[in-house]
Amino acid sequence: MASIVSSLQMQVESALTIAEMEARKIRHDSTELWARSIQPALWLLIFGEVFSGIRAGLAPAGFTYLQYIAPGILAQSILFIAIFYGITVVWERDVGLLTKLMSTPSSRTSIIVGKSLASGVRGIFQAIVIFALSLILGISVNLSPLNILGVFAVAVLFAMCFSCLSMFIASLLRTRERMMGIGQAITIPLFFASSAIYPLSLMPTWLRVVAAVNPLTYVVDALRALLLPGYQTNLLLDIAALLVSLVLFTSLASISIKRLIE
Numbered sequence: 001m002a003s004i005v006s007s008l009q010m011q012v013e014s015a016l017t018i019a020e021m022e023a024r025k026i027r028h029d030s031t032e033l034w035a036r037s038i039q040p041a042l043w044l045l046i047f048g049e050v051f052s053g054i055r056a057g058l059a060p061a062g063f064t065y066l067q068y069i070a071p072g073i074l075a076q077s078i079l080f081i082a083i084f085y086g087i088t089v090v091w092e093r094d095v096g097l098l099t100k101l102m103s104t105p106s107s108r109t110s111i112i113v114g115k116s117l118a119s120g121v122r123g124i125f126q127a128i129v130i131f132a133l134s135l136i137l138g139i140s141v142n143l144s145p146l147n148i149l150g151v152f153a154v155a156v157l158f159a160m161c162f163s164c165l166s167m168f169i170a171s172l173l174r175t176r177e178r179m180m181g182i183g184q185a186i187t188i189p190l191f192f193a194s195s196a197i198y199p200l201s202l203m204p205t206w207l208r209v210v211a212a213v214n215p216l217t218y219v220v221d222a223l224r225a226l227l228l229p230g231y232q233t234n235l236l237l238d239i240a241a242l243l244v245s246l247v248l249f250t251s252l253a254s255i256s257i258k259r260l261i262e
Helices: 002-028 031-036 038-052 065-082 085-095 097-102 108-137 145-173 176-192 205-212 215-227 235-261
Strands: none
Touching (some): 038 108, 085 108, 085 145, 108 235, 145 215
C-alpha cells in the first residue's frame, strides 16, 4: 500500500513539475495569450452587439443576448487554444524534447496531465479576459468569489480535456501541417453544434442529438450556471460530462503518445 501511495505521489509531482515547466514558457512569451484575447473581444463587440438587436428568442427570458453569449465565447476561446496544443507536442518531437521527456521516470499519463495543466493556465487567462470585457460592456455576470473560482476550475478542466484530445490526434497525424488542418476542421463544427451562441431548442432534431454528445454543450451550460445569476441548469450533470470526457481523452492521449517518438 505504501509503495502505491509513494508511486502515485511521484507521478503527481512529475505532472506538476511538467506543468510548471510549460507555464514558465508562457511567462517568458505571453504574445500568444494577448493575441488570443482579441478573438473573444471581437465576438462580443461585433457578433454579440449585432444579434442583441434581433428579437428572435436567442436568449432565455430575463437575460440579454450579450449575457447569454459571453460564456459561449469563453468556451470557444479556450477550445481554439486547446485544440491546437498538439502542434506544440509535434514541434517538441521534431527538436528532440519529447524524446528526452519520455525517457525520464515520469509516466506517460503524468506527462500528458502536466502538459494539459499548462493549457489550463491559458484557459484561466481567457476567463479573466471575459470578466474584464463583461465589466467594460456592462454585461451583468456573477462576480462572487466562489463563482469566479468555479469558472476558473471549469476553464482549466475544459482546456485540459481538449488539449488531451489534441495530443491524441497529434500522435495519429504526426505532422504540424496535418494538425493545423484537422484542428480547424474540428473547432467550427464543435462550436456551432453546441449551445454556445443559440439555444438547443432552435436546432433541428438531428443537430440536437449531436449537441447532446458534444462536450462543449455541457461546458457552456456549466459556465452559464456560474456566470449568469439565476440561470437554471443541471450543473452536476455538466461537470460529470466534462470529467468523463477528460478521463477518456487523457487515457487516449496517454496510450498513444508514444507513437510520436517511434
